[in-house]
Amino acid sequence: MDLKIALVACGALLLTVGCNKEEKASGGAVGAATGAATAAAGGGDDPAAYYKMKCAVCHGDTGGGDGPGGSALTPKPRNFTDAAWQGSAKDEDIKKSIIEGGAAVGKSAAMPGNPDLRGKPALADALVKHIRAMKK
Numbered sequence: 001m002d003l004k005i006a007l008v009a010c011g012a013l014l015l016t017v018g019c020n021k022e023e024k025a026s027g028g029a030v031g032a033a034t035g036a037a038t039a040a041a042g043g044g045d046d047p048a049a050y051y052k053m054k055c056a057v058c059h060g061d062t063g064g065g066d067g068p069g070g071s072a073l074t075p076k077p078r079n080f081t082d083a084a085w086q087g088s089a090k091d092e093d094i095k096k097s098i099i100e101g102g103a104a105v106g107k108s109a110a111m112p113g114n115p116d117l118r119g120k121p122a123l124a125d126a127l128v129k130h131i132r133a134m135k136k
């Protein structure tokens, strides 16, 4: 969605003075519009933004499993900093639990699915990498 808006904005600018040139001149406005669209789309294609918007509430900003939305849950949201879990979890299962939800991999159904990621395999893969990078 943000991409579409960016393309539309870019196309409109191309018609006038050329995309790059104009973007430099009005970069602030274009950047702000793209940022708003990214937020509206639920994180856009940036795994860090997506995580912050959809996951941090339960898994915590840095992946410690200590987000406020998870404090009342049993079992607790996964602690991504846990090296033992990182070592045992398979990428494909992490990805499946993110897209289809915890129940799909035999985990708690309190872990919600994110079906919007079905059509965004690159973002799903990037999220797995983002979670991997939280290992301590």
Ligand code: HEC
Pocket: 050, 051, 054, 055, 056, 057, 058, 059, 069, 070, 073, 075, 076, 077, 078, 089, 093, 094, 095, 097, 098, 102, 105, 106, 107, 108, 109, 110, 111, 112, 114, 127, 131
């Ligand atoms: C409503 C709270 C909540 C939200 C929001 C949430 N999770 Fe979870 N998540 C959980 C809980 C609870 C578990 C633990 C499930 C279990 O251990 O049975 C979990 C487990 C996981 C697991 C581990 C599965 C495994 O193999 O142990 C991954 C990976 C994961 N979540 C990723 C994410 C990502 C990425 C997001 C954001 C797109 C997200 N979660 C959003 C609650 C949440």
